[in-house]
Amino acid sequence: MINIGIVDTTFARYDMYQDVVAVLEEYTTLIKYKRYTVPGIKDLPVGSLILFDRYNCDLVIALGMPGPKPVDKISAQVASQGIVNCQLKVGKHILEVFVHEDEGDNDDNKLKLIMQNRASSHARNAIDLLLYPEKMTKRAGQGVRQGHKDAGPVKA
Amino acid sequence: MINIGIVDTTFARYDMYQDVVAVLEEYTTLIKYKRYTVPGIKDLPVGSLILFDRYNCDLVIALGMPGPKPVDKISAQVASQGIVNCQLKVGKHILEVFVHEDEGDNDDNKLKLIMQNRASSHARNAIDLLLYPEKMTKRAGQGVRQGHKDAGPVKA
Amino acid sequence: MINIGIVDTTFARYDMYQDVVAVLEEYTTLIKYKRYTVPGIKDLPVGSLILFDRYNCDLVIALGMPGPKPVDKISAQVASQGIVNCQLKVGKHILEVFVHEDEGDNDDNKLKLIMQNRASSHARNAIDLLLYPEKMTKRAGQGVRQGHKDAGPVKA
Amino acid sequence: MINIGIVDTTFARYDMYQDVVAVLEEYTTLIKYKRYTVPGIKDLPVGSLILFDRYNCDLVIALGMPGPKPVDKISAQVASQGIVNCQLKVGKHILEVFVHEDEGDNDDNKLKLIMQNRASSHARNAIDLLLYPEKMTKRAGQGVRQGHKDAGPVKA
Amino acid sequence: MINIGIVDTTFARYDMYQDVVAVLEEYTTLIKYKRYTVPGIKDLPVGSLILFDRYNCDLVIALGMPGPKPVDKISAQVASQGIVNCQLKVGKHILEVFVHEDEGDNDDNKLKLIMQNRASSHARNAIDLLLYPEKMTKRAGQGVRQGHKDAGPVKA
Numbered sequence: 082m083i084n085i086g087i088v089d090t091t092f093a094r095y096d097m098y099q100d101v102v103a104v105l106e107e108y109t110t111l112i113k114y115k116r117y118t119v120p121g122i123k124d125l126p127v128g129s130l131i132l133f134d135r136y137n138c139d140l141v142i143a144l145g146m147p148g149p150k151p152v153d154k155i156s157a158q159v160a161s162q163g164i165v166n167c168q169l170k171v172g173k174h175i176l177e178v179f180v181h182e183d184e185g186d187n188d189d190n191k192l193k194l195i196m197q198n199r200a201s202s203h204a205r206n207a208i209d210l211l212l213y214p215e216k217m218t219k220r221a222g223q224g225v226r227q228g229h230k231d232a233g234p235v236k237a
Numbered sequence: 238m239i240n241i242g243i244v245d246t247t248f249a250r251y252d253m254y255q256d257v258v259a260v261l262e263e264y265t266t267l268i269k270y271k272r273y274t275v276p277g278i279k280d281l282p283v284g285s286l287i288l289f290d291r292y293n294c295d296l297v298i299a300l301g302m303p304g305p306k307p308v309d310k311i312s313a314q315v316a317s318q319g320i321v322n323c324q325l326k327v328g329k330h331i332l333e334v335f336v337h338e339d340e341g342d343n344d345d346n347k348l349k350l351i352m353q354n355r356a357s358s359h360a361r362n363a364i365d366l367l368l369y370p371e372k373m374t375k376r377a378g379q380g381v382r383q384g385h386k387d388a389g390p391v392k393a
Numbered sequence: 394m395i396n397i398g399i400v401d402t403t404f405a406r407y408d409m410y411q412d413v414v415a416v417l418e419e420y421t422t423l424i425k426y427k428r429y430t431v432p433g434i435k436d437l438p439v440g441s442l443i444l445f446d447r448y449n450c451d452l453v454i455a456l457g458m459p460g461p462k463p464v465d466k467i468s469a470q471v472a473s474q475g476i477v478n479c480q481l482k483v484g485k486h487i488l489e490v491f492v493h494e495d496e497g498d499n500d501d502n503k504l505k506l507i508m509q510n511r512a513s514s515h516a517r518n519a520i521d522l523l524l525y526p527e528k529m530t531k532r533a534g535q536g537v538r539q540g541h542k543d544a545g546p547v548k549a
Numbered sequence: 550m551i552n553i554g555i556v557d558t559t560f561a562r563y564d565m566y567q568d569v570v571a572v573l574e575e576y577t578t579l580i581k582y583k584r585y586t587v588p589g590i591k592d593l594p595v596g597s598l599i600l601f602d603r604y605n606c607d608l609v610i611a612l613g614m615p616g617p618k619p620v621d622k623i624s625a626q627v628a629s630q631g632i633v634n635c636q637l638k639v640g641k642h643i644l645e646v647f648v649h650e651d652e653g654d655n656d657d658n659k660l661k662l663i664m665q666n667r668a669s670s671h672a673r674n675a676i677d678l679l680l681y682p683e684k685m686t687k688r689a690g691q692g693v694r695q696g697h698k699d700a701g702p703v704k705a
Numbered sequence: 706m707i708n709i710g711i712v713d714t715t716f717a718r719y720d721m722y723q724d725v726v727a728v729l730e731e732y733t734t735l736i737k738y739k740r741y742t743v744p745g746i747k748d749l750p751v752g753s754l755i756l757f758d759r760y761n762c763d764l765v766i767a768l769g770m771p772g773p774k775p776v777d778k779i780s781a782q783v784a785s786q787g788i789v790n791c792q793l794k795v796g797k798h799i800l801e802v803f804v805h806e807d808e809g810d811n812d813d814n815k816l817k818l819i820m821q822n823r824a825s826s827h828a829r830n831a832i833d834l835l836l837y838p839e840k841m842t843k844r845a846g847q848g849v850r851q852g853h854k855d856a857g858p859v860k861a
Contacts, residue, residue: 189391210431274689487751588851
């Protein structure tokens with residue numbers, strides 16, 4: 082059994098956990114999962130580490146929604162760097178699923194759709210990284226996006 | 238007994254420690270706490286580490302007020318990255334309670350209210366993370382804020 | 394036999410792996426290689442570490458295409474810092490082959506040519522670093538570029 | 550005896566060491582100190598580490614003057630992050646005493662006064678952190694500044 | 706015998722190595738040196754580490770020329786942070802000798818002169834740090850520059 086951790090925040094304005102779980106539940110014979118909730122995105126690096134340490138997770142999905150202000154953009158950078166450092170500490174993937182609030186253009190419906198799509202897309206990436214890495218490689222260099230339409234490969 | 242560290246600065250223009258303690262005192266049978274004061278926000282990462290190392294704290298609350306100038310914003314980023322790195326070193330939470338001085342819009346009353354509210358809200362987060370993590374998870378994705386009105390979940 | 398890892402992303406809009414391999418295949422008696430694909434550039438640091446850890450690679454080539462928006466530029470900085478940190482952890486080179494999407498000036502043909510050229514040029518750098526370091530030193534201070542025309546040494 | 554390290558630079562345009570020593574000399578029965586000089590601010594993190602490693606210092610005071618240009622501001626950020634990282638490595642304080650050259654508004658007298666005051670104030674912080682931590686705590690949240698007039702606590 | 710490492714890049718448009726060596730050759734009975742060349746500035750941190758690890762260097766001089774574009778400025782920050790982190794890992798100095806291409810104001814003669822002067826000045830700093838630290842301390846706070854005219858101490 083593979084063990085996936087999911088760390089999320091109370092700050093985010095949509096509960097992406099449900100969209101991750103909807104994907105993981107398709108693989109109940111192969112995958113179990115554990116959730117841990119922290120206040121904001123800068124708590125996600127240690128939240129991920131706690132999931133690795135306490136629950137021996139093989140991969141963590143880190144769900145967060147950075148705010149729209151300059152100070153929030155800096156917080157996102159700090160959080161991302163911490164998530165990268167945590168991965169280098171444990172030698173395992175943390176898939177950062179960040180949806181910046183201003184990606185929604187002040188439209189809550191649009192924001193929710195991006196969050197749903199990005200969360201479920203990265204849940205599938207988690208499964209492929211752990212179980213079907215050859216599927217990842219088939220998509221290499223193909224301009225794949227999560228939460229937005231694929232950009233696709235260069236037309237050249 | 239759970240052991241919470243509180244690290245704060247002489248630079249900040251309001252003593253958030255009292256607001257943290259007012260919350261922790263509701264849990265005297267469960268929680269003890271230790272205070273340590275440093276000059277400014279860039280001293281908070283090692284101040285937190287000292288609380289973890291010397292007093293075996295389970296979690297640290299780091300209280301700081303970054304100034305309003307560009308150089309202060311850089312200091313805040315450096316401090317935050319250090320706080321994240323410290324958490325990854327010890328595998329325990331540091332709740333960063335930063336109120337940027339310009340959040341107060343040059344109104345000391347407003348600044349004080351934000352600092353009081355953010356400090357006490359994160360004190361409650363500290364308790365929930367350590368004792369009642371299921372309460373954190375109930376608030377996941379709900380647009381919770383500290384020091385300002387909750388943004389609430391997406392209306393969609 | 395020298396062992397080169399190649400980590401690439403599904404986000405990139407061109408498959409630079411083929412251009413790296415075309416170079417490496419000229420050295421089949423000396424070099425073997427292993428590929429690993431991750432979602433985006435911020436996954437490249439741990440992707441590189443996995444190649445070092447699992448496959449005992451001597452050097453990793455990290456292929457990525459940062460997007461054109463400000464948030465993408467921050468992601469590129471976070472990824473680059475992680476790649477540097479990973480190198481300091483293992484004591485081995487990771488050659489970062491990043492082509493920013495806006496280097497192509499919205500011309501897919503131009504973008505593809507830069508990606509092809511930069512990938513193959515860094516594949517040759519990888520070989521020289523591992524097998525012929527004296528060739529690297531001959532080019533020291535010569536204004537060598539990858540993906541664009543060499544700047545050349547100062548005319549003075 | 551407590552052992553304080555002082556690391557400074559040849560780049561700075563005023564010798565803050567003398568102001569630090571004037572304070573430390575008031576405590577000759579309690580404190581000894583050791584000086585080490587490096588070229589510029591980015592050399593201060595390892596300079597501090599060398600003082601900790603070779604001379605077993607209990608705390609280091611790092612004196613520097615970042616220049617006024619954008620490239621100097623980045624250097625200051627890199628240096629500060631390194632100083633924080635060094636503190637997390639050794640678990641001891643480094644008090645960063647940076648005076649940005651442009652704080653002096655092109656007035657060398659003003660610049661010198663800020664540097665003198667900030668250096669001596671942080672020398673007193675060093676002593677309080679090591680010997681009289683309760684004095685630090687008395688000043689917590691009081692808007693204390695070094696090199697400029699105290700901002701004081703919020704008036705509310 | 707003291708052992709100095711010199712790491713440089715193929716990207717730079719002038720070969721600063723020769724200017725470093727011209728200084729080191731004045732100390733042939735005291736100093737030996739080893740060169741290692743990497744592609745660009747972000748390869749300098751691990752290049753330095755390799756010199757420390759493989760050749761047991763006591764200090765490394767890292768020679769690089771960041772380009773003039775915003776993306777190059779970010780690369781320089783990432784490289785500098787890596788150089789600082791490497792120093793904290795090994796506890797030894799790396800003297801970063803970076804000349805930003807735009808320091809030359811599009812004048813190759815000016816650029817070359819800055820590079821020559823900065824390289825030789827830092828070679829002398831390397832020697833003083835290792836052999837004559839009291840000479841460094843004599844210059845502390847004196848507004849010393851490398852590659853440009855000394856700013857000198859404050860006139861106050």
